[in-house]
Amino acid sequence: MALSARELWRILEPVHGMIYFVPEAQERFAALGLDRMAGYFASRAAALGPVSGEVVVATFYNFNPVIVHAAVPAAWSVTTPAALVEARYEAVGAALRRGLGELADDVSELAGLVRGAAERACEVPQGRPLFAAHAALAWPEDPLLVLWHGQTLLREFRGDGHVAALLLEGLSGIEALVVHAASGEVSAEALRRSRGWSEAEWADAVEGLRSRGVLDAEGGLSEAGLAVRARVEGLTDSAAEVAYAGLGEGERERFVELARPLSRAVVASGMLPFAKR
Template identity: 60%
Template sequence: MTDVQLARQAWRRLEPVHAMIYFVPEAAERYAALGLDERAGYFASRSAAFGTASPELVIATFYNFCPGLVRASLPAAWEKTTPAEVLAARYEAAGAALRRGGVHELPALAETAALARRAAERACEHPQGRPLFAAHAALPWPDDPLLELWHAQTLLREFRGDGHVAALLAEGIGPLEALVLHSATGAVPAVFLKVSRAWPAQEWLAAEESLRERGLLAGDELTREGRALNRRIEERTDELAAPAYAALTGDEPARLAELARAFGRRVVDAGLLNIGGRPSGAVQA
């Protein structure tokens, strides 16, 4: 397995440790205490590293949400709370949820956090062109090893995510087309993406038709050209994420991938990625 493949494996296995923050009740409860509903809490908490982020900044950097959905939450959220309060609530929720899931009990916590942190700190040497990552990279590191791991994976997720947006743009894939293509892979149910991203039905249908005209979609399935495009985007995303993991040498990339399995599995088994009692299957927010 190449270093790029090991880096992708490590990220995928550890990603639930970060992604659970978008689904656990601990987050919704803390945002509600600040006067924010779940959607406002999501947009405010993920963008709070920017400061009082405008809807335009969130639309640009989050990439695939319907602009109207973002504008329904921002800037109104900043009339009720501050970025500092939202960030504090987010970290409190992350720690509480991970402890409820028993993630802090895993014996390799310190080693896994140290390896992930080294990769995240190397990513911090490459902020150019990665605005959402760079904003989070400016936040202080937590002292708690559990939150250190969560913060490290958050940085690695946003580093990868900004690279993924660049890959999509380079291929001429817009935000709604990206969602349609993603759902066509079968990785995430289309209904989840339609509800969570809130694009109007007619616009979704228009995006499907546009992709069919480009020969990327046949019915609801990817064509050979569509599969090749998806593979090209994912491979390019992997390559753009690889500089972070270059901090790990020798057997360390394989070691992080090995350790990450237990942490991701613990999050999933504890139900921290569940929506309505069912596993969401969606680890990218």
């Protein structure tokens, strides 16, 4: 059975995700006048241009609007989207070379597979604003940056589809986080703090989902809640599959074979603070 879009995305996600935690990014964003939180929001939104906080709230979906508005549009008064895009690529190259060591010198084959999938996604950008903005950026020349940019496109492509699935299920940003926490995959405290929600706001969301029958009395997923989560994840997976549709079973297996050592190296290097080593 061919590997799914979820498996292909997840196996390489550490290579993308490290950019949100590595010091190379914080240093470059600080040099542009941004603190850690502003650097995160502005650098990820930079492909959209100097957008309002409302646009970031809408496209990032599960962050507390208060912390978004504290960062954007104020960031555009001290730097530009173009400068942030450049700084992000510089940080990616430096961080991955540090974390991957010699593995960073031999990524051309995987970069080609990832780019092929990302370019297929670029054929269907409709309804995916954050993805479409990143897809409009020029492809880097360095194979290592091609790999990262391609995975970034695939990640935002999947993310935009996930937002659509959440909307169809009537889950707000904070409710989506509560459901995720109730699945047991990530702690509620980690999700609440990282997205800027207060304990009171989280408790209100829990109570609202309990009243709708999504959570049980103990705060876990009810039978109905399990069905909701299954529908959301199923729709997300289905919407993402088009990007990988051109990869045959052998290519998917090769994708995983090449990607696994890179992701393991990123995790082993400590670049992802919440990942198991």
